[in-house]
Each structure stands twice: as structure tokens, then as C-alpha cells.
Amino acid sequence: MVGNAYKLIKWLxxxxxxxxxxxxxxxxxxxxxxNAKYWTLLSELSLKMKIGIExxxxxxxxxxxxxxxIEVPSGTEIRGIEYCEKKSMVxxxxxxxxxxxxxxxxxxxxxxxxxxxxxxxxCDECRRQGIETRSPEEIERDNQLEA
Numbered sequence: 001m002v003g004n005a006y007k008l009i010k011w012l013x014x015x016x017x018x019x020x021x022x023x024x025x026x027x028x029x030x031x032x033x034x035n036a037k038y039w040t041l042l043s044e045l046s047l048k049m050k051i052g053i054e055x056x057x058x059x060x061x062x063x064x065x066x067x068x069x070i071e072v073p074s075g076t077e078i079r080g081i082e083y084c085e086k087k088s089m090v091x092x093x094x095x096x097x098x099x100x101x102x103x104x105x106x107x108x109x110x111x112x113x114x115x116x117x118x119x120x121x122x123c124d125e126c127r128r129q130g131i132e133t134r135s136p137e138e139i140e141r142d143n144q145l146e147a
Contacts, residue, residue, distance in 0.1 A: 034116065041126050068102075071098040073096065073099075085102055
């Protein structure tokens with residue numbers, strides 16, 4: 001449930017008193033405008049660099065997306081994780097061997113501020129390749145400010 005404090009308190013009051021709940025501050029996921037700009041620029045950069053769009057997207061996630069590490073018993077098939085890569089292996093005193101993976105947060109799970117970092121990283125890469133990163137509306141606005 002998402003709501004302000006009053007709405008949440010009212011809802012909680014109606015719930016089973018023995019039930020446990022966790023409350024955390026709501027953060028919006030990326031917005032449509034950010035998403036559209038990201039995929040447009042990613043497509044342009046992919047064409048310019050002659051790299052597949054999914055490969056380029058994964059590279060950007062590795063640099064600009066939150067990540068975490070997981071240890072998995074060696075030889076275990078990794079399923080259900082969109083973006084990960086094996087980084088190393090560790091052997092425990094018990095003789096058990098574990099593979100260490102970096103798991104990157106997919107762009108569709110990023111919060112607005114996290115997605116902004118990913119988008120800014122993409123814009124930096126585009127500028128290095130001579131790709132305009134401003135939308136036509138932004139260019140028009142900048143031209144009006146200069147006049």
C-alpha cells in the first residue's frame with residue numbers, strides 16, 4: 001500500500017493486531033520521459049559504436065547501476081537474475097567452493113534518482129562520441145535563452 005501517514009495509520013488500524021508490517025519511504029521509479037530519452041540515446045550510441053544495444057545497455061548498468069554480490073555454490077545454475085557476471089571463486093575452510101557474482105539492478109527497477117545517474121552516464125558517453133543529448137525542446141529552449 002502507498003499513501004500518506006494518515007491513510008496508512010487508518011489502514012493499519014483495521015489490520016490484524018498480531019500481524020507484523022514494514023513501512024518504508026516511497027520512491028518513484030524512473031519516469032517515462034527519462035526512459036524514452038535513455039532508449040533513444042542508447043540506440044544512437046549503439047549504432048555509432050557498432051555494438052549491440054543489449055550489450056551496450058549491460059555495460060552501462062555495470063558502470064552506473066547499483067550492484068551487489070552474491071555467493072553461489074560452484075556449479076549452480078543462475079536463474080531469474082537479469083544482469084549478472086561471475087567475478088571470482090572462493091574456497092571455504094570446509095572445502096566448499098563458491099562462485100562470486102556481481103548482480104546489477106535492471107533499469108526497470110531503478111528509482112528516479114538512480115535512473116538519473118544511469119541516464120547521465122549515457123549522456124556522457126554520447127557526448128564523447130559527438131551525439132547530441134538534448135531533446136529538440138531543450139535545444140529550442142536553450143536557443144531562446146541565448147537570443
